[in-house]
Every structure is written in structure tokens, then in C-alpha cells.
Amino acid sequence: MNITQIRNATIVVEYANKKxxxxxxxxEKGTYSTFPDTIRQDTxxxxxxxxxxxxxxxxxxxxxxxxxxHLDHFDEVAKNVLPKEIKMFVQNEADAEEVKASGFKNVEVLQQDTIFEGIQLVKTKGVHGRGEELLKIIGEVCGVVFKHRSEKVLYVAGDTVWYKGVxxxxxxxxxxxxxxxxxxxxxxxxxSLIMGKEDVYEVHKAAPNAKVISVHMEAVNHWTLSREELxxxxxxxxxxxxILVPEDGESYSF
Structure with missing residues (x-):
């Protein structure tokens, strides 16, 4: 397994000989306006x-x-440059329809037992912040677990805070x-919309033998926790x- 932090939540996972x-x-840097109701409105x-x-x-x-x-997870450039025949996995039928409307032809909704080239992909729960009002605005999210007999188990939690589902x-x-x-x-x-340092600590306490990698840092205007602080x-x-806190472009092998 090799994991490369690209930028923000964008990562490359090489797992069981698949990328x-x-x-x-x-x-490119500075392409989009700021997210509303957030800090750094001049960026x-x-x-x-x-x-x-x-x-x-x-x-x-x-x-x-x-x-x-959300834009910081699937942007217009990604829609334009990704091959339209590439296998795309999404969280639900509504997202599948939107991705298909962008021209992608091989779209599948993640399940509990999705199999891709011998790799099991398990859709996991997540909540993108705290409070019913916020969650109605922000919408659904998911994570994914990777499993294969030749690899360690990998859990990509996605945009979630710490809660009982995690x-x-x-x-x-x-x-x-x-x-x-x-x-x-x-x-x-x-x-908070995603994990802060106390959330990350809770993850560690719940899985003390696991290696935790923190991404989605310092790349869009509404971040509040720096790599150095974590x-x-x-x-x-x-x-x-x-815990590992990668710089953009940094890779780890397991």
C-alpha cells in the first residue's frame, strides 16, 4: 500500500496493485472564490x-x-480532465446521477460489499459537522474501507467529525x-465541519494500534487547524x- 497526499482531501491510494x-x-491555486460564512474572505x-x-x-x-x-472534493477541473470512461465510485444515487450528467459513463454507488478488481470497498458512515440544521444544509457524506488479503486494512474516513458512527x-x-x-x-x-485535534485524538484512543494520517489541511480558506498545531x-x-501529518506531495508505504 502506498498513500500520497496531493492537496486538501485529494489523495492517491495504491492498493493491491490498483491506483x-x-x-x-x-x-490551479486561486481558481475559486472563498466559501461563504468562513474566515479568510480575502483569499x-x-x-x-x-x-x-x-x-x-x-x-x-x-x-x-x-x-x-462539494467543490473541494470534486471540482470543475476534475470533471474536465478525468477520462469519461474511468471507474467512478460515489456515495448514493443522487451523486451518481450528477456525476453521470458530467459525462462519466462508468459510475457505481458504493455498498457494504462492493468489489473492484478483487478489492473490497466498504461504504462507511460520516457526519459533516454537528447539529441538525447544519447537516440539512451541508448534505450527506461517506468514507470507505479498503480490504484485500495481501494488504493492511485502510479506512478513509472522509469529511466527518468524531461521533459514534466513526x-x-x-x-x-x-x-x-x-x-x-x-x-x-x-x-x-x-x-466545525470536519475533525479538529480533539477529534483526531479520539480516533487514536479508539484505535491505539493504528497509524493515523491527517489530511485536508491548510488548502482551502476555512481551515483552522494547522499541521504544526496538530x-x-x-x-x-x-x-x-x-500520527502522520503529510505535506502536499508526501507519500507513505505500509
Whole structure:
């Protein structure tokens, strides 16, 4: 297994000899306006450039997983540059119809027992923030667990905060590697949309033998938790040996 942090929630997972692109936001730095009701309203998204070329990201690609359709997870550039015949996995039928409307021809809704080239893909639960009012606005999200007899179990949690659903996924699948979206991105009115440092700590406590990788950091205007702060916090709480906080372009092999 090899995991490469591209930018924001965009990662490349090479698993059982297949290459997956997850949540592609591929636009050049500063292409899009800021998200409303957030900090840094004088900036444009993404805040940083891609660490490599789009050609490199797409080279040898076998499938794409889109956990939900927010701009910072599936943008206009991704819609334009991804091959229309590529295998696309999405969270539900509504997302499938929208992706198909963008011209993609090989779209499948993730299930509990999806099989792709011998790899089991398990759709997992998530909540994109706290509070019923926010969740009505923000919509549904998912994560995914990867399983294969030749690989460690990988859990990509997606855009979720820590809550009992994440605990249940950890208890059920007992992942060896956990990727969390840990930038504590926030709406001013509603608070956190994804995990902050305390959420990441809860993940570690629930799965103390797993390696946690925190992504979705410092790339769009509403982030509030920096890489450096998370690293310092992990030292204070004595779990720094169990967490990785990659820079854009950094890879890990397991």
C-alpha cells in the first residue's frame, strides 16, 4: 500500500496493485472564490498549488472515489480532465446521477460489499459537522474501507467529525491505517465541519494500534487547524508516534 497526499482531501491510494484517486480537487491555486460564512474572505481557493502535474496524478489511474460532491472534493477541473470512461465510485444515487450528467459513463454507488478488481470497498458512515440544521444544509457524506488479503486494512474516513458512527466503523473493521480529514474547517455560524485535534485524538484512543494520517489541511480558506498545531498537540497528548501529518506531495508505504 502506498498513500500520497496531493492537496486538501485529494489523495492517491495504491492498493493491491490498483491506483485510486480520492476526492479530486485539481484546479490551479486561486481558481475559486472563498466559501461563504468562513474566515479568510480575502483569499481564493485552493490556497496552494498542486505538488505535481495533473498528468502524474492521472498516470496509471484505475478508479476514482468521490465521497461527496462539494467543490473541494470534486471540482470543475476534475470533471474536465478525468477520462469519461474511468471507474467512478460515489456515495448514493443522487451523486451518481450528477456525476453521470458530467459525462462519466462508468459510475457505481458504493455498498457494504462492493468489489473492484478483487478489492473490497466498504461504504462507511460520516457526519459533516454537528447539529441538525447544519447537516440539512451541508448534505450527506461517506468514507470507505479498503480490504484485500495481501494488504493492511485502510479506512478513509472522509469529511466527518468524531461521533459514534466513526467509533462503530473502527470497531467493525479494525483498520491498520486511518486517514482523517483533520483541518478543523469551519463555518463561522455553525462551527466545525470536519475533525479538529480533539477529534483526531479520539480516533487514536479508539484505535491505539493504528497509524493515523491527517489530511485536508491548510488548502482551502476555512481551515483552522494547522499541521504544526496538530503535531504539537500530538506530542502533548503523547500519540505523536501514531500520527502522520503529510505535506502536499508526501507519500507513505505500509
Amino acid at each position: 485510486f484517486l480520492i476526492d479530486p480537487m485539481l484546479a 481564493f481557493n485552493p490556497l496552494v498549488s498542486l505538488p505535481t502535474s495533473i498528468d502524474n496524478i492521472l498516470d496509471g489511474l484505475d478508479a476514482v472515489i468521490v465521497t461527496h460532491l 467509533q462503530e466503523e473502527l470497531d467493525t473493521h479494525k483498520p491498520d491505517i486511518i486517514i482523517v480529514n483533520g483541518g478543523d474547517n469551519q463555518f463561522i455560524e455553525y462551527g 503535531k504539537n498537540f500530538s506530542k502533548e497528548k503523547e500519540f505523536s508516534s501514531n
